[in-house]
Amino acid sequence: MDRILFGDNQFFGVNHASDEKSRAQAIRFKDDSSIIRTLGYAQEAGINTFMCTTHDRISGICDYIRGNPDKYQGFKIYPCMPYAHKYANAVTELGIVGTLKEYVPGNFFGSIFKGGVAFVSKDYLSMMELLIDAEMKMFKGISTPVIFLQNVVTDLLLGLGMKEVLKSFYDYVAKKYNAEAGFITMNLPKLLSVLNSVGIENPIVCASINSAGFRMSGGKELYEQTLKQGKARVIAMQVLSGGAVSAKEAIEYVCNLPNIESILFGASSRGNINETASLIRQFDRTTELSESK
Amino acid sequence: MAFGFNNVKIEEATTMIKVGLIGAGKMGISHLSILGAHPDVEIVGVSDTSKLVLDVLKKYSGFKVFSDYSKMLDEVKPEAVVVAVPTKFHTIINKTLLSKGIHVFSEKPLALKAEEGEELVRLAKEKGLVTQVGYHNKFIGTFMEAKRLINGGHIGDIFHFTGESYGPVVVKNKQNNWRADPEEGGGCLMDYAAHVIDLINYVIGPIERVSGAKLESYYSRNVEDGVYSLLELASGVGGVLSVNWSDETYRKMSTSVTALGSKGKIICDATEIKVYFKSSDVPGGYTKGWTIKHINDFAVPVDFYLRGEEYSAQIDYFIKSIQKVVPNDINTFETAWQTDRVISLIKNCAKK
The missing domain is CATH 3.30.360.10 (Dihydrodipicolinate Reductase; domain 2)
Structure with missing residues (x-):
């Protein structure tokens, strides 16, 4: 994985620190062209991986990428599925079974309902596979070497103790898409021990890691200990959620931690993208220098 | 966990609480996951009307599942139950639970009609039981x-x-x-x-x-x-x-x-x-x-995060209330009943 990954929260009005900013961003990125322009700023800053939700609007971005292969040579997308609000809103309206009927493609669901409730375990997992395929459709022809499960699903399964389902996601993504599974989580230490227990070694895991300890469940110290063990390929996100800390201090903190393979951030303006990317590179150099001494 | 609600000094809690869930829909499953990750909780049973949901929970989570909640109460004897069923069933289920001496966390609103809340509040007081309603904003x-x-x-x-x-x-x-x-x-x-x-x-x-x-x-x-x-x-x-x-x-x-x-x-x-x-x-x-x-400045640290700190914090508060580590004075049936009464005032006023 590249050292710096570009995120998409800013495009879809997701801002964990301010609802008001969320809405302002939703207005700013109303058109696909504004998203594409900002992706261009990221590319100019040397960032070639876009980690994005399987939001409906990404499909328009994918069309553009496919249509302009020269502009996107070596460009990768890491899809993160599902776009949870789509399903959450559907569950509110249709219930769990109704939502599955709506989103699981084909007659699959109809057929298992016929003849009563003769479920076998295989059916649930193939239902999940169909949902993955539905989410992956828009990325056809685009390089997606890592496919992520969104934290709301990863952590839901984690709390429910559904290890087998996490493992099935991992296996299916490898088999069908020749990709590595990634897991976004707000519970890094807990998740790693569960993934290990089902035989997933050195998984790709994306988690909130910041100097303020924000959204680091179990505490910052526990995260730091977990990182030291080096049993995962970690992507740090929400690195700037440092409260009163400056961007410089926030990035310095993350760059100094051991075993963080990549840093994910999203920004709207060219200035912020350049600033964050160059801060990461600057502190990486400082760390390398001090390590080689 | 180090919660400081109302400046109560918090001691390390160790008692395991046996918890059941009634209603595994959107909110119920979210509560179940948070309960599942809670170190002081043993999930003893889950009841729901959907065979599909129960089948999945049994197969992949290994929970004991029941299509009839009374059977669950008799068989696995939970000390506490989380109720996340459609509102019209809240009163009958919550009343049954309180009568059996079970601590209750109920989804909001407390009841369909404001009158129903009074009896529940009285019953909980008589029995000295912990009650809580899922108005999670108070934990933000x-x-x-x-x-x-x-x-x-x-x-x-x-x-x-x-x-x-x-x-x-x-x-x-x-x-x-x-x-x-x-x-x-x-x-x-x-x-x-x-x-x-x-x-x-x-x-x-x-x-x-x-x-x-x-x-x-x-x-x-x-x-x-x-x-x-x-x-x-x-x-x-x-x-x-x-x-x-x-x-x-x-x-x-x-x-x-x-x-x-x-x-x-x-x-x-x-x-x-x-x-x-x-x-x-x-x-x-x-x-x-x-x-x-x-929120970064005020987020309540939690041991397990699912959809927002507040969802984990409210469940943790419920468990700690049962363990008598915190005073059970946030989101009780009594305050939720006050909310029901305002809902009823609004309804009546709108009819005029």
């Missing part, structure tokens, strides 16, 4: 801070308040579940506005009178999609309630409270609190004029 750091500033008199005498919530639940002419049925507790008043009313009761002060109310339907046939009301506190302070669940410009439910006082103003939502002080007589961390603080 920014709203806790707003309450602290208002209760501490920092913005002076309140002149006026506004409580608002908007979101995209019903944005087209199609709905066929319990949330669209007034007899089952559907509608924007019970579903969305209940949160805002409860939050006003807690953060600003108890609502005593409703002097105007309008319930409007845009897409729903049988229930309201918008709730607008003029409220009055016991102190005589007036405020406005504006709630609408048919607003797709919001990505998800977004709740806010504004209070204007003699010394300043507070605008607060789940992500940030903006405070304006007229003079330099300000509490620590604030300055004259505007100060904006974000």
Whole structure:
């Protein structure tokens, strides 16, 4: 994985620190062209991986990428599925079974309902596979070497103790898409021990890691200990959620931690993208220098 | 975990609590996951009416599952139960649980009709049981801070308040579940506005009178999609309630409270609190004029995060109340019943 990954929260009005900013961003990125322009700023800053939700609007971005292969040579997308609000809103309206009927493609669901409730375990997992395929459709022809499960699903399964389902996601993504599974989580230490227990070694895991300890469940110290063990390929996100800390201090903190393979951030303006990317590179150099001494 | 609600000193809790779940829908499954990750909880049973949901929970989580909740209560004898069924079943189930001496965490609102709450409150008191209702906003750091500033008199005498919530639940002419049925507790008043009313009761002060109310339907046939009301506190302070669940410009439910006082103003939502002080007589961390603080500054640390700290924090508070580590004075059946009574006042006022 590249050292710096570009995120998409800013495009879809997701801002964990301010609802008001969320809405302002939703207005700013109303058109696909504004998203594409900002992706261009990221590319100019040397960032070639876009980690994005399987939001409906990404499909328009994918069309553009496919249509302009020269502009996107070596460009990768890491899809993160599902776009949870789509399903959450559907569950509110249709219930769990109704939502599955709506989103699981084909007659699959109809057929298992016929003849009563003769479920076998295989059916649930193939239902999940169909949902993955539905989410992956828009990325056809685009390089997606890592496919992520969104934290709301990863952590839901984690709390429910559904290890087998996490493992099935991992296996299916490898088999069908020749990709590595990634897991976004707000519970890094807990998740790693569960993934290990089902035989997933050195998984790709994306988690909130910041100097303020924000959204680091179990505490910052526990995260730091977990990182030291080096049993995962970690992507740090929400690195700037440092409260009163400056961007410089926030990035310095993350760059100094051991075993963080990549840093994910999203920004709207060219200035912020350049600033964050160059801060990461600057502190990486400082760390390398001090390590080689 | 180190929670400091109401400055109660927290000791390390070790007693395991046997918990059951009734209703594994959207909220129920979320609670179940949080319970599953809680170090002091043993999930002894899950009951639901969906065979599919039960089958999945049995197969992949290994929970004991029941299609009949009474059977679950008899067989696995939970000490505490989380109830997340459609509102119309709250009273009958909660009453059964309390009669059997079981601690209850119930989803909101407490009951379909305000009269039903009284008996539940009395029963819980008689039996000395822990009760809690899922008004999770009270566990959000920014709203806790707003309450602290208002209760501490920092913005002076309140002149006026506004409580608002908007979101995209019903944005087209199609709905066929319990949330669209007034007899089952559907509608924007019970579903969305209940949160805002409860939050006003807690953060600003108890609502005593409703002097105007309008319930409007845009897409729903049988229930309201918008709730607008003029409220009055016991102190005589007036405020406005504006709630609408048919607003797709919001990505998800977004709740806010504004209070204007003699010394300043507070605008607060789940992500940030903006405070304006007229003079330099300000509490620590604030300055004259505007100060904006974000949830990052106030987030309650949790051991397991699923959809927001508040969801884990409220379940943890329930468990710690049973363990007698915290006092069980947030979101009790009693305060939820007060909210039910305001809902009923709004309904009656709108009918006039």
